[in-house]
Amino acid sequence: MDISLLNVIKLLLALLAIIVLLVLNSVVMVWLERKAAGFVQRRPGPYVVGPHGLLQTVADSVKLLAKQIVLPGSSDRLLFLSAPVLAMFPMFLIFLVIPYGPWLTGLEVNLGLLLILAFTGLETLAVIAGGWASNNKYSLIGAARCVSQSVAYEIPLILALLALAFMCGSLDLTVITEAQSGWVWRWNIFRQPLAFFIFVITCFGETNRAPFDLPEGESELTGGYHTEYSGMGFALFFMAEYTSMMLVSFLAAVLFFGGSNGPFINGFWWTFLKMGLFMTFMIWVRWTFPRVRFDQLLNINWKWLLPLGLLNLWVTAVVLKLF
Amino acid sequence: MASPDPGKLSEPRARQAGGLIEPARAAVHPPLVNLRPVNYVFDLGRAMSIWPMTFGLACCAIEMMSASMARWDLARFGAEVFRPSARQADLMLVAGTVVKKFAPLVRRLYEQMPAPKFVLAMGNCAISGGPFKFEGNYSVLEGVDQILPVDVYVPGCPPRPEALLEGIFAIQKKLTGHRFWPQPAPVEDPAFGAAPAAVQEGESR
Numbered sequence: 158m159d160i161s162l163l164n165v166i167k168l169l170l171a172l173l174a175i176i177v178l179l180v181l182n183s184v185v186m187v188w189l190e191r192k193a194a195g196f197v198q199r200r201p202g203p204y205v206v207g208p209h210g211l212l213q214t215v216a217d218s219v220k221l222l223a224k225q226i227v228l229p230g231s232s233d234r235l236l237f238l239s240a241p242v243l244a245m246f247p248m249f250l251i252f253l254v255i256p257y258g259p260w261l262t263g264l265e266v267n268l269g270l271l272l273i274l275a276f277t278g279l280e281t282l283a284v285i286a287g288g289w290a291s292n293n294k295y296s297l298i299g300a301a302r303c304v305s306q307s308v309a310y311e312i313p314l315i316l317a318l319l320a321l322a323f324m325c326g327s328l329d330l331t332v333i334t335e336a337q338s339g340w341v342w343r344w345n346i347f348r349q350p351l352a353f354f355i356f357v358i359t360c361f362g363e364t365n366r367a368p369f370d371l372p373e374g375e376s377e378l379t380g381g382y383h384t385e386y387s388g389m390g391f392a393l394f395f396m397a398e399y400t401s402m403m404l405v406s407f408l409a410a411v412l413f414f415g416g417s418n419g420p421f422i423n424g425f426w427w428t429f430l431k432m433g434l435f436m437t438f439m440i441w442v443r444w445t446f447p448r449v450r451f452d453q454l455l456n457i458n459w460k461w462l463l464p465l466g467l468l469n470l471w472v473t474a475v476v477l478k479l480f
Numbered sequence: 481m482a483s484p485d486p487g488k489l490s491e492p493r494a495r496q497a498g499g500l501i502e503p504a505r506a507a508v509h510p511p512l513v514n515l516r517p518v519n520y521v522f523d524l525g526r527a528m529s530i531w532p533m534t535f536g537l538a539c540c541a542i543e544m545m546s547a548s549m550a551r552w553d554l555a556r557f558g559a560e561v562f563r564p565s566a567r568q569a570d571l572m573l574v575a576g577t578v579v580k581k582f583a584p585l586v587r588r589l590y591e592q593m594p595a596p597k598f599v600l601a602m603g604n605c606a607i608s609g610g611p612f613k614f615e616g617n618y619s620v621l622e623g624v625d626q627i628l629p630v631d632v633y634v635p636g637c638p639p640r641p642e643a644l645l646e647g648i649f650a651i652q653k654k655l656t657g658h659r660f661w662p663q664p665a666p667v668e669d670p671a672f673g674a675a676p677a678a679v680q681e682g683e684s685r
């Protein structure tokens with residue numbers, strides 16, 4: 158990529174659009190999540206703040222903005238304050254490389270998949286930093302759980318995505334999208350169903366969402382790694398959670414559901430529609446299933462997902478070699 | 481508060497055993513930007529998202545839980561986010577009996593909450609000791625307002641969930657100066673006749 162003025166302007170515009178997207182996503186999705194929770198539990202959910210509670214998240218953000226930030230006396234100030242920022246920061250880069258549509262990509266790189274997998278690891282680092290710096294036993298246990306969970310779930314995730322990369326012969330997300338153009342049954346979900354199955358389960362593990370939300374397990378850890386965070390620190394961690402949810406939903410849309418290829422009139426709206434549907438699915442799962450125990454969580458991963466991932470990779474390789 | 485040597489009672493602990501518990505220390509800082517429109521917007525935001533702490537002490541907590549469930553649904557007013565960590569809560573709902581042994585912990589939880597914070601004393605126990613207020617009472621704190629600055633009292637044993645909702649509206653009114661929701665009409669109960677006012681419905685049953 159050459160560094161010309163035009164490219165720099167384009168990059169800056171893309172970053173700006175991504176910031177707007179992330180903020181909008183958190184505002185809308187937190188509202189949707191609370192509404193969905195209400196729907197699942199047969200109650201209206203947020204209702205009176207704005208039409209159908211639409212301004213609820215805005216009120217929450219205003220409140221969190223004006224809340225006192227408590228610095229625990231025994232905390233590591235620098236790490237404590239920088240951890241929430243660190244959780245949000247790598248996200249901007251990741252969203253740059255996602256191909257939203259045929260002409261809508263912030264930055265075209267031919268190793269997009271690798272870059273995304275590498276940078277999602279940074280969020281774990283932010284969680285450890287926050288948990289460690291709080292100097293609180295609950296935060297530390299939450300952070301430790303987050304690390305073991307993320308490390309464990311990254312392996313089947315990579316195995317599943319590797320099978321895709323094998324099939325398309327590339328780590329470039331644009332190429333993977335183009336390989337799924339044409340008919341709906343060319344989408345990877347139909348060509349790699351096992352990889353999709355593994356991907357969906359690891360998604361919940363990677364984003365620390367229920368049923369795998371053990372790092373913040375409220376019933377035993379009072380909030381896990383963000384126990385000590387108040388006000389905006391907590392809001393940023395919360396936003397990072399919804400951002401990583403959006404990230405895996407975009408990945409699902411691009412990698413498995415054909416990205417911008419739809420049944421008719423291709424375009425970026427398909428990517429966004431599929432992303433929204435996948436996120437709704439994640440919310441639905443969260444309010445449907447109870448939380449698993451930690452040993453169960455790791456057993457699912459090491460005893461089932463890892464062998465399945467290896468099997469999937471092996472079968473893919475054999476089929477590609479034979480045909 | 482905790483004494484380093486468990487075998488020996490530290491000075492404040494010894495005083496607690498005698499029935500004296502120090503009130504909470506809470507400093508109020510002046511707002512950074514003190515303009516009326518700005519304050520109003522912030523207060524509106526605070527009033528519309530009062531997050532209580534996950535914290536129940538006795539039978540009143542059951543009514544608190546039912547207020548957050550499907551029938552009364554606290555979520556309509558944006559107050560259903562029960563935060564388990566004191567650092568993220570705005571409202572301390574003292575729902576139940578505060579025994580003297582637990583009082584220091586209640587006070588510590590209050591001190592851990594970040595600044596715009598409110599206390600709602602729910603039920604007669606939290607208000608005055610309720611049924612446990614008798615001569616020779618050695619174990620129950622007679623009113624949580626002895627240790628915390630209480631904003632709103634919701635009477636009843638236990639108060640009905642509607643009464644808890646009214647208590648939350650009272651905090652909203654305290655913040656912004658007006659009530660946002662229509663006043664419910666007094667209900668006629670064939671067994672008791674007309675209730676004096678909807679707000680006191682909790683006591684009429």
Ligand code: SF4
Nearest residue numbers: 539540576603604605
């Ligand atoms: S006021 Fe009544 S219902 Fe509430 S905690 Fe006390 S005894 Fe229980």
